[in-house]
Amino acid sequence: MGTLALAAKITHVPSMYLSELDGPQKGYRQAAIDGHIEIGRRCRELGVDTIVVFDTHWLVNAGYHINCAPHFKGNYTSNELPHFISNMPFEYDGNTDLGQILAERCRHWGVDTQAHHATSLDPEYGTLVPMRYMNEDRHFRVISVSALCTVHYLDDSARLGWAMREAVEKYYDGTVAFFASGSLSHRFAQNGQAPDYANRIWSPFLETLDHEVVEMWQRGDWQTFCDMLPEYAVKGHGEGFMHDTAMLLGALGWSDYREQAEVITPYFGSSGTGQINAVFPVTPQSGAAIPSAVSSVQPAQHSKQGRL
Secondary structure: OOEEEEEEEEEEHHHHHHHHOOOOOOOOOHHHHHHHHHHHHHHHHOOOEEEEEEEEEEEEEEEEEOOOOOOOEEEEEEOOOOOOOOOOOEEEEEEEHHHHHHHHHHOOOOOOOOEOOOOOOOOOOOHHHHHHHOOOOOOOOEEEEEEEEOOOOOHHHHHHHHHHHHHHHHHHOOOEEEEEOOOOOOOOOOOOOOOHHHHOOOOOOHHHHHHHHHHHHHOHHHHHHHHHHHHHHHHOOOOHHHHHHHHHHHHHHHHEEEEEEEEEEEEEEEEEEEEEEEOOOOOOOOOOOOOHHOOOOOOOOOOOOOOO
16 A cells, blocks of 8 residues: 655764854754755655654663654754754654554564654654754654664564564555664764764774675675674664664565665764765565564674663
8 A cells, every 4th residue: 555665774963953053063064964855855756745763862661662643843952962952943743643553563563562642752853853854844744763772672673664664565555764863883982072073983993894884785785784783783882772773674674685775975973973874775575474584683682781
């Protein structure tokens, strides 16, 4: 019935908002903003009605959660970086029906997921920053999915992504985009050193690792990337423990995916972290069951803190 028309891994660095404001940083994130505008333009061309964001700034400690309230409006200040995002206005429309369909199919495939529509919960900036540049006119409806998952396995996140794609294609009458909103390496600069790392990666190791990953994406070596993702999430300081990326690749077929990523905004450093905007072409999937490549995803190893 429905269509997954576009899939992308996107940045949401708060310095994008800061670069709008008068001051020494004005304009220095224009490339990232332009990348969001381009992805939004493509969504419009493809007839997308709803954008589903896997948001690595929505922290959850049990289950997976979907914010599908009918309407979002407010002024957002980041509790993490209030000197970057302060009193940023937002207003978007949600999609309650699709959110409930997504949650039902995830539960059908054994992934504990709840949809929240009668809620005062606002989206986090992993959703709000991209929507600021892609959806200023409220053209798209918006759904946010928790992707900072503290005690979750990557295999469940991959299965969630596949289930959500099935929900769209079999049970939703419309056209949808999926965005993994998060960085690659996410090791912030040490306190007091942030200004020195405004446009840099924290370490040569992480920068080299990120570049290798981007090259894998561009040549379509998903088998290698998927095999290394659990370890990369830990040793590469992946944002949100890379659950957003697992969700996106689950929707695309995991290691069976064969397409080459298209880089829209080239890899860049921000406060020590590695960022990118990249589109992953969507290819048809067949069969009623979750493919073996998705169902056999290995659980990620947890650290002593009980996280990835």
